[in-house]
Amino acid sequence: MSTEDKTFAGADASRDAGKRSPFAKGIGVVRFLLTTWKVNLAAAMEYRLSFLLLAGMMFVNNLIWLFFWSLFFGRFPVVHGWELGDVMMLWAVGAGGFGWANVLFGNFHRVAQIVSSGQLDVYLSQPKPVLLNALASRMSVTAAGDFLFGVVIYAWAGEHTLAGLGKFAMGLAISGLLFMGVMLIAGCCAFFLGNSEGIAQQAFNSFVSLTTYPADIFRGMARIALFSIVPAGFISYLPIGLLRNLEPGFVLGAAGMAAGTCLAGAWLFRAGLRRYASGNAVSMRG
Amino acid sequence: MSGGGRLLPRLAAGRRKAAAVARITIRQQLAYRADFALRCSFLLLILFVFVQLWTAAYEGDREAVIGGFTIKQIVWYLVFTEALTMAGSPLAAKVEEEVKNGDIAVRLLRPMSYVGYHYSSYLAEAAVRFVLHLAVGSLIAWPSVGAPDFGFGWLGLFSLSFGAITVAFLLNAAIALCAFWVEETSGLQFVLQKLQFTIGGMLLPVDLMPEWLQRVCAWLPFQASLYLPAKAAVHPDGSSLLASAAIQAAWIAALGALVAYQYRRGARKLHVNGG
Numbered sequence: 250m251s252t253e254d255k256t257f258a259g260a261d262a263s264r265d266a267g268k269r270s271p272f273a274k275g276i277g278v279v280r281f282l283l284t285t286w287k288v289n290l291a292a293a294m295e296y297r298l299s300f301l302l303l304a305g306m307m308f309v310n311n312l313i314w315l316f317f318w319s320l321f322f323g324r325f326p327v328v329h330g331w332e333l334g335d336v337m338m339l340w341a342v343g344a345g346g347f348g349w350a351n352v353l354f355g356n357f358h359r360v361a362q363i364v365s366s367g368q369l370d371v372y373l374s375q376p377k378p379v380l381l382n383a384l385a386s387r388m389s390v391t392a393a394g395d396f397l398f399g400v401v402i403y404a405w406a407g408e409h410t411l412a413g414l415g416k417f418a419m420g421l422a423i424s425g426l427l428f429m430g431v432m433l434i435a436g437c438c439a440f441f442l443g444n445s446e447g448i449a450q451q452a453f454n455s456f457v458s459l460t461t462y463p464a465d466i467f468r469g470m471a472r473i474a475l476f477s478i479v480p481a482g483f484i485s486y487l488p489i490g491l492l493r494n495l496e497p498g499f500v501l502g503a504a505g506m507a508a509g510t511c512l513a514g515a516w517l518f519r520a521g522l523r524r525y526a527s528g529n530a531v532s533m534r535g
Numbered sequence: 536m537s538g539g540g541r542l543l544p545r546l547a548a549g550r551r552k553a554a555a556v557a558r559i560t561i562r563q564q565l566a567y568r569a570d571f572a573l574r575c576s577f578l579l580l581i582l583f584v585f586v587q588l589w590t591a592a593y594e595g596d597r598e599a600v601i602g603g604f605t606i607k608q609i610v611w612y613l614v615f616t617e618a619l620t621m622a623g624s625p626l627a628a629k630v631e632e633e634v635k636n637g638d639i640a641v642r643l644l645r646p647m648s649y650v651g652y653h654y655s656s657y658l659a660e661a662a663v664r665f666v667l668h669l670a671v672g673s674l675i676a677w678p679s680v681g682a683p684d685f686g687f688g689w690l691g692l693f694s695l696s697f698g699a700i701t702v703a704f705l706l707n708a709a710i711a712l713c714a715f716w717v718e719e720t721s722g723l724q725f726v727l728q729k730l731q732f733t734i735g736g737m738l739l740p741v742d743l744m745p746e747w748l749q750r751v752c753a754w755l756p757f758q759a760s761l762y763l764p765a766k767a768a769v770h771p772d773g774s775s776l777l778a779s780a781a782i783q784a785a786w787i788a789a790l791g792a793l794v795a796y797q798y799r800r801g802a803r804k805l806h807v808n809g810g
Binding site for chain 2: 306316317320329454463465471
């Protein structure tokens with residue numbers, strides 16, 4: 250099929266989309282995402298050795314952090330109720346959630362860069378949902394190592410029952426959605442503040458760092474902030490509030506926060522698009 | 536005789552060139568204030584998290600001594616190791632970029648040693664950042680655990696910091712010069728960074744590690760770049776200071792020889808197309 254055919258087919262699909270039922274639209278979006286992920290995977294597999302090295306590198310990185318925690322808990326076996334096993338599961342849900350989000354929607358922490366550099370024009374010109382298209386058009390290769398790490402640590406230290414597996418899967422979903430929602434909100438600042446790549450990158454580093462330490466070491470205002478304006482606590486408390494004790498209030502709050510931040514991010518993106526002025530950047534996506 | 540006569544002017548000229556590179560680097564550092572502010576805010580956050588973590592570990596007991604450290608000594612130790620860690624610039628990425636895009640050809644044309652140029656630049660950048668990071672780190676540590684009244688410890692910290700930065704540079708240079716042979720050095724750089732974080736003593740003083748690991752760490756160069764100066768600051772001791780300086784000197788000699796060998800071999804096989 251030539252490029253021209255693709256464009257016309259896309260335009261027809263776009264026109265038809267207006268008449269289709271919500272269910273048919275949903276199916277269309279799912280098919281579009283599946284195709285995007287397939288193409289991303291094929292592109293990553295072109296450099297198979299590099300893919301394996303980068304993913305393996307990230308796996309080793311996380312393992313070294315766990316080595317640090319094993320040294321720490323070797324000296325202090327219980328810290329505010331947390332043991333080494335809890336921190337291992339914290340890294341499993343944190344790295345695993347970040348991993349799947351970054352593999353499937355690898356641009357979620359690059360929104361500010363895309364907006365600031367005018368790369369959004371490419372996605373605006375295509376007859377597909379702009380936000381989904383922008384997020385899913387990149388697959389992070391290193392994040393595959395993060396996801397694999399999460400699964401391996403669950404197999405090592407997790408609860409090997411059906412309920413345990415369900416809770417772990419839920420933890421992965423909550424953590425991945427929270428990473429995406431928070432970073433989307435931070436990235437959308439670029440629509441309103443101009444070039445805010447540095448701020449978004451800083452927000453990303455800070456949020457990721459905060460999710461890797463036990464939530465219970467924080468007290469007072471810091472703890473309140475961790476469960477409100479910087480909702481990293483909803484990830485870093487998962488090993489206790491979901492995996493160990495299943496506290497319904499916390500689980501509902503975490504799921505609500507994950508969904509809420511994603512919806513707020515999507516709304517901000519939509520609002521930002523109305524203010525967006527093209528960067529006049531001539532670019533192509535292969 | 537005539538060789539010796541030329542040596543002194545050459546050394547003086549080398550020193551002047553190194554000083555000029557250092558001056559330019561410092562000016563560059565002071566120009567990028569936003570970058571500096573962002574890095575400092577991250578340092579503040581990380582130190583805040585560390586204070587929370589170690590306060591929880593010590594259960595808020597300021598008098599407790601674990602592994603020879605009070606909570607105050609641990610927190611200030613972490614300020615010093617973080618300040619040193621974040622002082623270094625991404626040398627491997629710079630060299631890799633220069634090799635890939637051919638800029639190295641311009642650098643090699645200059646009447647100055649290639650490694651020497653990067654050393655001057657690294658040292659100047661690290662010195663500025665280290666002092667600023669110490670000031671920023673104090674904003675968290677001082678109100679949390681009290682004033683850094685370490686007396687002669689400060690002398691130990693500053694006297695060993697020069698050696699620590701030099702060891703860190705040489706370790707990074709050994710990785711960076713691999714760019715002459717391999718396309719990507721980020722993986723190696725990444726492993727080095729994590730070794731410094733853990734067995735280098737950035738996150739945890741070596742004294743708090745298990746006995747067997749302490750013995751392993753004693754034979755590796757990583758502790759010379761972080762643990763030794765930070766320990767000298769919070770545990771001032773004249774004889775340990777001399778021993779630490781000797782360890783750093785030995786590693787500087789060994790790593791310096793390795794880097795010189797790598798550079799000689801690498802520069803011979805380097806091909807730059809265009810420029």
